[in-house]
Amino acid sequence: MSMEYRLRRTLPSDRVAIIMPVDHGLIFDRIAGLETPSSPFPAWADKDVTGFMMTPGQVRQTEKFFARHPHLTRVLTIDTYYDYRELDGTGSHGLITSVEEAVRLGVDAVKMLFPWNMSKKERVEMCTRVGKVIAACDRWDIPLVLEPVIMGAPRTEEVVVEEEKVARIAYDLGAHIIKIAFPGEERTRRLVEELKVPLVIAGGPLAGAPGETIEAVAGTIRAGARGVIVGRNIWQREPGPAGEVLAEIARLTRATRFDD
Template sequence: MSMEYRMRRTLPSNRAAIILPVDHGLIFDRIEGLETPSAPFPAWADSDVTGFMMTPGQVKQTEKFFAARPHLTRVLTIDTYYDFAVLDGGGVHELITTVEEAVRMGVDAVKMLFPWNMSRAQQAALCHRVGTVIAACEAWDIPLVLEPVLIGAPRSEETIAEEERVARIAYDLGAHIIKIAFPGEERTARLVEELKVPLVIAGGPKTGEVSDTVDAVAGTLRAGARGVIVGRGIWQRDPADGARALKEIAALTRAVSFAD
């Protein structure tokens, strides 16, 4: 399979992607709404999502489920992190599997965090690690979704500006898709226009009302983002509210299309 084939599966051109992340167990252990790691798939697979962001264990346990639903894409998280505090340089970020293994498992893309609140030496090591992964992705024709983030930082203007800056570093390293927390419609539009790399927007933790989540998605799509990665804002809500949010988000994503 080619890079183009996997990119088109991950980010369809006839709509914006809705990727439901359920890989939180790598960091949060037993998280509310994800007590049974395989539960989200039958619960949400038929709710107009385009795919899921998953752990290696989830991929292995759900092979038959996804074989029967080839229209759904799978993005494999290949890293994890622990004990980050804002700008203290004490975090640990490591790979948990390889690009070659991801290809063997048949997923459509791989995903890595790009946590920047660390020491200069750790930042340099991280860039080297990402560069090695991107080289492997090019060799195996599989896209990397790279997520610039300041882990644990408050959503201040300073944090948002810094994550926008780090998104440019992700571009220079060769990321195929950039995932970033919503920096606002204007900043999103600027990143889309200047970087000319597919941008997907992360929903983050459950906050506010359903209308807040839907409004943020609408802003990302107006700005030209290729998709949204929204999880806790869906599956940690009351089931009826989560279903309503996803239905409204799906309608928005089907109202846009992208040139091939």
């Protein structure tokens, strides 16, 4: 398979992608809505999502399900990060599987955190690790979704600006897709226009009324992002409101096409 084939499966040209992340167990252990880690797939697969962001365990446990739903894409999380609540540089990051294993499992893309609240020495080690993963992705023709993030930090203006800077470092390292928490419509548009790398926007934890989630997605799409990563803002709501939010997001994502 080619890089372009996997990119178009992950980020289709005829709509904005809706990728539902369900990989939170790598950091949060047992989390509300994911008590049974394989339960989101049958619950949401037919609700107009385009794919899921998953752990290695979920990929292995759901092989038959995804064989019956080949239109859904799978993005494999290949790393983890602990002590993320500490903002003093004491976090620890590492890979949990390899790019080669991801290709063997038949997924469409791999995803990796790019945390930046760490010491300068750890930042260099982090960039070195990312560089090796990107080289492996290029060798195996599978895209890397790289996520610049200040782990555990409140969404202050300072943090938003810092994550935007780290997104540019992700570009320079060679990320194929950049995933970032929504920095606002204007900043998203600038990143899309300047970096010219597909941008996907993370929805983050459950917060606010359904209308706030929908408006954030609308701003994301207006700014030119190729995908929305929406998980907890869907599956941690009550089923009725959750379905309504996802249906409206799907309507918005289908109103945009890309000239690929």
